[in-house]
Amino acid sequence: MAAIIEFKNVNKYYGTYHALKDINLSIDEGEVVSVIGPSGAGKSTLIRTINGLEGISSGVLDVDGHDLADKRTDLNKIRRDVGMVFQHFNLYENHTVLENIMLAPRIVLHRDEQENRQLAEKLLKQVGLLDKEEAYPRQLSGGQKQRVAIARSLAMKPKVLLFDEPTSALDPEMIQDVLDVMKNIAAQGMTMVVVTHEMGFAREVSDRVIFFDQGTVLEDSRNPQDFFEHPHHMRAQEFLSKVIDR
Amino acid sequence: MFNLLSENWSTFLLGFWNTILCSVIALFFSLVIGSGFAILETVPSKFWRGVAKVYVEIFRNIPLLVVTMVFYLVLPTYTPLKLTGFQAGTIGLSIYSSAFIAETVRSGINSVGEGQMEGARSNGMTYWQAMRYVILPQAFKIVIPALGNQFVNLIKNSSILAFVAGFDLMYQGDIVASNTFQTIPSYVLVGIFYLILTLPMSYYMQYLEKKTA
Numbered sequence: 129m130a131a132i133i134e135f136k137n138v139n140k141y142y143g144t145y146h147a148l149k150d151i152n153l154s155i156d157e158g159e160v161v162s163v164i165g166p167s168g169a170g171k172s173t174l175i176r177t178i179n180g181l182e183g184i185s186s187g188v189l190d191v192d193g194h195d196l197a198d199k200r201t202d203l204n205k206i207r208r209d210v211g212m213v214f215q216h217f218n219l220y221e222n223h224t225v226l227e228n229i230m231l232a233p234r235i236v237l238h239r240d241e242q243e244n245r246q247l248a249e250k251l252l253k254q255v256g257l258l259d260k261e262e263a264y265p266r267q268l269s270g271g272q273k274q275r276v277a278i279a280r281s282l283a284m285k286p287k288v289l290l291f292d293e294p295t296s297a298l299d300p301e302m303i304q305d306v307l308d309v310m311k312n313i314a315a316q317g318m319t320m321v322v323v324t325h326e327m328g329f330a331r332e333v334s335d336r337v338i339f340f341d342q343g344t345v346l347e348d349s350r351n352p353q354d355f356f357e358h359p360h361h362m363r364a365q366e367f368l369s370k371v372i373d374r
Numbered sequence: 375m376f377n378l379l380s381e382n383w384s385t386f387l388l389g390f391w392n393t394i395l396c397s398v399i400a401l402f403f404s405l406v407i408g409s410g411f412a413i414l415e416t417v418p419s420k421f422w423r424g425v426a427k428v429y430v431e432i433f434r435n436i437p438l439l440v441v442t443m444v445f446y447l448v449l450p451t452y453t454p455l456k457l458t459g460f461q462a463g464t465i466g467l468s469i470y471s472s473a474f475i476a477e478t479v480r481s482g483i484n485s486v487g488e489g490q491m492e493g494a495r496s497n498g499m500t501y502w503q504a505m506r507y508v509i510l511p512q513a514f515k516i517v518i519p520a521l522g523n524q525f526v527n528l529i530k531n532s533s534i535l536a537f538v539a540g541f542d543l544m545y546q547g548d549i550v551a552s553n554t555f556q557t558i559p560s561y562v563l564v565g566i567f568y569l570i571l572t573l574p575m576s577y578y579m580q581y582l583e584k585k586t587a
Contacts, residue, residue, distance in 0.1 A: 212492075
């Protein structure tokens with residue numbers, strides 16, 4: 129499998145704060161990668177560099193054959209192929225659910241209106257919210273909003289989907305619905321990078337688990353079961369004992 | 375007072391009409407210019423943000439009369455540009471008001487959460503598409519009541535025309551007052567004419583404010 133995302137000696141500074149430290153990481157097409165680790169480790173920063181929401185300070189970050197650090201790279205073009213789902217959903221508050229999904233394909237991809245609508249409705253059905261197409265985001269629960277946000281990202285037919293703590297702002301009973309949708313997408317072969325605190329998802333659904341702490345990859349396992357049972361790094365052992373035995 | 379009004383009806387009416395005309399023109403241009411600078415104040419480029427900031431701070435902090443005099447007296451002295459009082463006053467009012475409208479609209483843009491922009495950009499939209507389809511519609515909705523107050527201020531400030539022979543309500547009122555020596559009734563009538571314009575606006579804004587709250 130070919131790598132679709134490749135970090136080579138990537139560093140990121142906020143002023144003097146060293147947020148990402150010499151990251152070397154390669155993610156293949158079709159891989160489902162969970163990134164776990166304590167708060168403030170830099171997980172969100174890491175994933176936000178992949179679609180250029182955060183620039184990098186040095187190194188090479190290659191996404192789908194384009195170097196993101198190169199000034200000539202058109203980030204808008206990259207973002208068509210790299211969707212992102214946020215902790216706080218970020219649905220367009222001034223548009224209905226259906227419009228949230230159809231807007232970008234219409235104005236960015238110039239997709240045929242009828243085709244656009246068909247796909248949007250198909251995606252809404254897939255996330256179980258077809259009856260909400262005329263609702264506004266403020267009328268939805270958190271879990272519903274997140275499922276719409278996922279549908280919105282999918283409507284661009286991306287090659288990669290990034291998830292930045294997609295369930296962290298949800299009530300516990302809403303989490304499973306969202307995880308089910310994500311599991312479904314993973315099963316369809318989407319390349320996914322998921323920053324999460326859902327250890328169940330990391331363990332059951334992902335192909336690979338990355339333990340990230342203090343701006344660096346401490347452990348990178350292609351066998352999630354094994355990682356959760358026998359973490360090698362001390363920091364990973366500490367972290368897992370805290371999040372699993374609560 | 376009724377006699378005063380009926381005997382000077384056409385004088386007052388001309389003033390009323392010019393005040394409306396000046397207000398509508400200034401309202402349009404101050405909204406367009408003000409929104410433009412508001413958007414400029416929020417772009418990523420530091421340079422353009424700086425340019426917008428300078429514009430807003432200058433015109434927000436100079437008296438309207440001074441701005442108007444620049445167009446009425448200074449420009450015609452040093453350039454071939456010749457402006458009537460009405461034109462100079464309307465331009466001065468447009469520019470002065472645009473600075474306040476810029477600040478109002480900017481606060482609206484800033485109060486739309488950053489997540490909206492990030493969501494739109496991550497969805498493949500350019501900065502300007504995100505502004506056009508996501509940020510600005512929300513920002514304007516938020517600032518409608520505040521904009522209404524600016525419009526009421528603008529109508530009242532159009533009395534600046536009286537200083538530059540702009541034939542507005544205030545100027546015409548002055549004429550009636552000095553012709554008839556009925557000073558107080560003349561200005562009371564002027565006040566009533568202003569209220570006819572501003573009160574419905576104020577009440578409509580209060581209604582909108584309640585509705586959107």
